[in-house]
Amino acid sequence: MATIVQxxxxxxxxxxxxxTLSDLNFSLEQGQFYFLTxxxxxxxxxxxxxxxxxxxxxxGAIRLFGTxxxxxxxxxxxxFRRRIGVVFQDFRLVPHLSAHDxxxxxxxxxxxxxxxxxxxxxxxxxxxxxxxxxxxLPATLSGGEQQRAAIARAVIGRPELLVADEPTGNVDxxxxxxxxTLFEALNKLGTTIVVATHxxxxxxxxxxxxxxxxxxxxxxxxxxMLRYPPRIEPVEPPRW
Amino acid sequence: xxxxxxxxxxxxxxLLPQGRLSGPMPWIIAIMTFLTVLACSAGIALQxxxxxxxxxxxxxxxxxxxxxxxxxxxxxxxxxxxxLDGMPAIKRISPVPRDVLxxxxxxxxxxxxxxxxxPIPALIDVDLAVSGAQAEAAAWDITRRVDAVSTKAHVQxxxxxxxxxxxxxxxxxxxxxxxxxLMAIATGCAVVLAxxxxxxxxxxxxxxxxxxxxxxxxVMRLFQRRMTLDVSFGALLxxxxxxxxxxxxxxxxxxxxxxxxxxAGLPDWGWVVLPLLPLAFVGLxxxxxxxxxxxxxxxxx
Numbered sequence: 001m002a003t004i005v006q007x008x009x010x011x012x013x014x015x016x017x018x019x020t021l022s023d024l025n026f027s028l029e030q031g032q033f034y035f036l037t038x039x040x041x042x043x044x045x046x047x048x049x050x051x052x053x054x055x056x057x058x059x060g061a062i063r064l065f066g067t068x069x070x071x072x073x074x075x076x077x078x079x080f081r082r083r084i085g086v087v088f089q090d091f092r093l094v095p096h097l098s099a100h101d102x103x104x105x106x107x108x109x110x111x112x113x114x115x116x117x118x119x120x121x122x123x124x125x126x127x128x129x130x131x132x133x134x135x136x137l138p139a140t141l142s143g144g145e146q147q148r149a150a151i152a153r154a155v156i157g158r159p160e161l162l163v164a165d166e167p168t169g170n171v172d173x174x175x176x177x178x179x180x181t182l183f184e185a186l187n188k189l190g191t192t193i194v195v196a197t198h199x200x201x202x203x204x205x206x207x208x209x210x211x212x213x214x215x216x217x218x219x220x221x222x223x224x225m226l227r228y229p230p231r232i233e234p235v236e237p238p239r240w
Numbered sequence: 241x242x243x244x245x246x247x248x249x250x251x252x253x254x255l256l257p258q259g260r261l262s263g264p265m266p267w268i269i270a271i272m273t274f275l276t277v278l279a280c281s282a283g284i285a286l287q288x289x290x291x292x293x294x295x296x297x298x299x300x301x302x303x304x305x306x307x308x309x310x311x312x313x314x315x316x317x318x319x320x321x322x323x324l325d326g327m328p329a330i331k332r333i334s335p336v337p338r339d340v341l342x343x344x345x346x347x348x349x350x351x352x353x354x355x356x357x358x359p360i361p362a363l364i365d366v367d368l369a370v371s372g373a374q375a376e377a378a379a380w381d382i383t384r385r386v387d388a389v390s391t392k393a394h395v396q397x398x399x400x401x402x403x404x405x406x407x408x409x410x411x412x413x414x415x416x417x418x419x420x421x422l423m424a425i426a427t428g429c430a431v432v433l434a435x436x437x438x439x440x441x442x443x444x445x446x447x448x449x450x451x452x453x454x455x456x457x458x459v460m461r462l463f464q465r466r467m468t469l470d471v472s473f474g475a476l477l478x479x480x481x482x483x484x485x486x487x488x489x490x491x492x493x494x495x496x497x498x499x500x501x502x503x504a505g506l507p508d509w510g511w512v513v514l515p516l517l518p519l520a521f522v523g524l525x526x527x528x529x530x531x532x533x534x535x536x537x538x539x540x541x
Contacts, residue, residue, distance in 0.1 A: 074538075075456075078450070078453045079453070081452065082453030086452075088451075094444075094445050094448055105449070106452045106453065109452050109458065
């Protein structure tokens, strides 16, 4: 399988503080489903930021879709970002846009004509159960609704890589299961999925998913039981 | 039906939350444009007035005979007229009638001036047929001929005593142009501040757009469109009010029977220049907004 992401000796430091992420060496294969786990403050969000090009590492090399994105000119970033779907931990919906317009935003940015945009947006609204809330502004949506709108926005452009930061943190179990099913469906269509979560119930719901675990900024044995864990290749998640 | 329920307006319009004419920006630009158009029209009118007056007096001079004794004064006038008669550089020569002089002096010396035994100098107006260096040579020749007749007669070129006034008018006109330049700089600064404020206000939205793959160009286009609309509205409003004021002031000035004031009108080309100022402001705002946003966006990843 082709490698879609490759991290080599990645370190990330904010300001003059200690490294938030250290010596990350791993690769993600195209069409795989990955869970990223770790305690709060372990560096999950920082790692995801590197993946969706919101941050450059302090050292090391990242190859994304076969291109070195660390030294890449920022003018080339938008083209790469359009190939990545992101579900932010804090949703980051545009506050003055309706749920409909928020979901349509990636397509509009990509220049999809309005006439071709309505079908996918309606379908996505229906899919995440927000058809009757299409005109609602984010401030009037519940946390779960906002999260669903954020997920719909992330997947509407059929990204090659989907990065989700705690995507089920604000939804009930039934909706969480539906969202994971959506991710699985996308994964089957070829999208590589990386989901950061500390919901262990979620991990067993996706067959063939791989797990990565971060501990104080370093990738460690996902089971947490090995004294000398492998550092390069993520291993299969345990079955609970 | 979802499609019908979605808010109207172009999708790009909805990406930035402010209404088109919200915020102080259009009003600041309107005031700036109003003042700039007024300053520019004042500059043009004053330069025009100064030029008109200078042209009018450049080729005129007055011979003043200050002989106190009336009979001798009359004789001197006649001799000067005879001496200057036939000079090719002179277009017209005419003594100023005594009653005209008396009427001009009445406000200062009272109505009884004619009866009073006050010696009033005799004046001879001379219009030259030549200008420039030739006029200067002619004035020098006239002075020589007048001096030959009487030591109590003096030649006064009008340009000599009106030159300070013309200089002052020109200086005020120059000042008006300087104000125009300062206003343009202030407008540029106002737009830069507005662009920075807009960028700061919408930083969150811009970040989201960037993360979703928007290019700097797409983001800038949104802001520039909004700012151009705001500036255009302000500039047009400022221009309309300024033109109304200029027309009103012009009408009032035209009623004044004063050579200097009535000559300070706006020439035809001035009416072409004034509408170009708001256009220049819109262009300036466009460039200032673009450069500011470009710099701000370049700081993000």
